[in-house]
Amino acid sequence: MWKFNTASTANILGFLALSSYIFTLLPTCLRVVFPPLRKTKLPVVLLKFRRQLGILAFLLALGHAWILINKRDLDFLDLKTYEIYIQGISTFLIFTLLAATSNDWSVKKLKKNWRRLHQLTYLAMFLLAWHIYDKMFDQWSFVTPLAIIGLLTTIILFLTRRYLEWQEVKIKEDKSYVSAAKIKIID
Known part of the structure; x- marks a missing residue:
């Protein structure tokens, strides 16, 4: 039988960061995958506040990282730290840039490069899936299944969106x- 651990403050902050991040990805995915939703309030409101939600996700991720760095007394001069936490560190660096x-x-200032830079958000989505799987696999709390379901649903919506666009x-x-071909035949 499944036994859930209690969620630590760091895990709750991580879950809230993930939730805010998912809300930044949803508007475009929902508009492409479910065209009738384009004019409903949810995608419109999420799109309107996308930047604020992204910054909120970053701040919550910062709190998540800060608590865990202090709790585990991580040494960033030790390469083993990067080996163990590569997904979290990479995702956090992407969130910082965004x-x-x-x-x-x-x-x-960045013009077209701004759009290219912000495409990193999709890499962060997959890194987060790896991060959650790697770090929470054997120590589930009540937020872990919610995080997995939310992120997997978002990934499926994203992949469906990309397929439809393709x-x-x-x-x-x-x-x-x-x-x-018709023009060549006429000529």
């Missing part, structure tokens, strides 16, 4: 190929 550039000034591009390419 939070630091989540402002109008960065959007103006299909749309393929259809457009096929149409342009057919149009080009």
Whole structure:
């Protein structure tokens, strides 16, 4: 039978950070995967507050990391620390970059590169899945299944979104190929 541990403050902060992060990913995924939801309030509100939710996710992740660094007395000069916590450290570095550039000034200065930089959020999504699996596999608390279900649902929505976008591009390419072929036949 499953036995759940009590969730520590660090785990609760990690779960809240993950939840805020998931809310930043949902608007685009919901709009593409479920087109009728485009005009409903949920994606519109989430899209409106996406930057604030991302910064909140970063601050909660910072609290999560701070508590665990102090609790475990981590030594960042020891390479073993990076070996053990590579997913968490990598995800936190991505969150730091995204939070630091989540402002109008960065959007103006970085232009197209801002969009490319913020594509790192999808790498963070997969790193978080690895992080949760690796760190929580044998010490589940009541937030662990919620985190896993939320993140897996988001990953499935993201992969479905990417597939639908790929299909749309393929259809457009096929149409342009057919149009080009018709023009050659007419000439």
